[in-house]
Amino acid sequence: MTRVLYARVPLVHGSWWLAWTEDGxxxxxxxxxxxxxxxxxIRRRHDGDVAxxxxxxxxxxxxxxxxxxxxxxxxxxxxxRIPAGQTxxxxxxxxxxxxxxxxRAVGTAMATNPLPPIVPCHRVVRGDGRIGEYGAxxxxxxxxxxxxxxxxxxxxxxxx
DNA sequence: ATACCGGCTAGCC
DNA sequence: GGGCTAGCCGGTA
Numbered sequence: 001m002t003r004v005l006y007a008r009v010p011l012v013h014g015s016w017w018l019a020w021t022e023d024g025x026x027x028x029x030x031x032x033x034x035x036x037x038x039x040x041x042i043r044r045r046h047d048g049d050v051a052x053x054x055x056x057x058x059x060x061x062x063x064x065x066x067x068x069x070x071x072x073x074x075x076x077x078x079x080x081r082i083p084a085g086q087t088x089x090x091x092x093x094x095x096x097x098x099x100x101x102x103x104r105a106v107g108t109a110m111a112t113n114p115l116p117p118i119v120p121c122h123r124v125v126r127g128d129g130r131i132g133e134y135g136a137x138x139x140x141x142x143x144x145x146x147x148x149x150x151x152x153x154x155x156x157x158x159x160x
Numbered sequence: 161a162t163a164c165c166g167g168c169t170a171g172c173c
Numbered sequence: 174g175g176g177c178t179a180g181c182c183g184g185t186a
Binding site: 090106126133 | 165166167168170
Binding site for chain 1: 180181182183184
């Protein structure tokens with residue numbers, strides 16, 4: 001049973017909640033969450049100890065143990081490989097994850113991403129260039145984050 | 161099994 | 174281009 005630590009961590013996109021084990025980050029949530037909500041959510045997904053940690057000591061990697069293997073993990077892992085400043089469409093990510101044709105299901109997998117913004121689901125946009133939805137704060141935040149990473153967004157559409 | 165539902169898409173006006 | 178539809182896939186009840 002692994003100990004999970006958590007803290008509000010200053011990131012380029014603001015102060016996000018992160019939780020981690022010795023093996024890597026295992027959960028994340030946006031700045032608007034309060035501590036009680038984040039902790040209770042962590043406890044629901046993890047039955048070990050949960051305690052406050054040092055925000056300066058967050059590990060670099062990701063601990064995938066709490067993401068069940070299968071489609072979800074395939075897609076999240078593929079998403080984690082998208083570099084800052086780049087985007088993919090839901091359809092492209094489906095291909096890269098080894099599930100061509102599953103664009104719609106990729107949307108669902110992104111919507112339930114347990115590790116925003118560490119798994120950068122904000123970099124996944126619609127096939128026609130429109131920003132698309134964003135569960136961890138809405139489309140406006142998604143657009144802000146992309147712009148901050150150097151992506152050109154105009155009227156809610158990623159420049160081609 | 162079956163029947164929705166959702167961060168999508170391609171095709172057709 | 175815009176708006177609509179039907180199809181799509183994986184998750185969940």
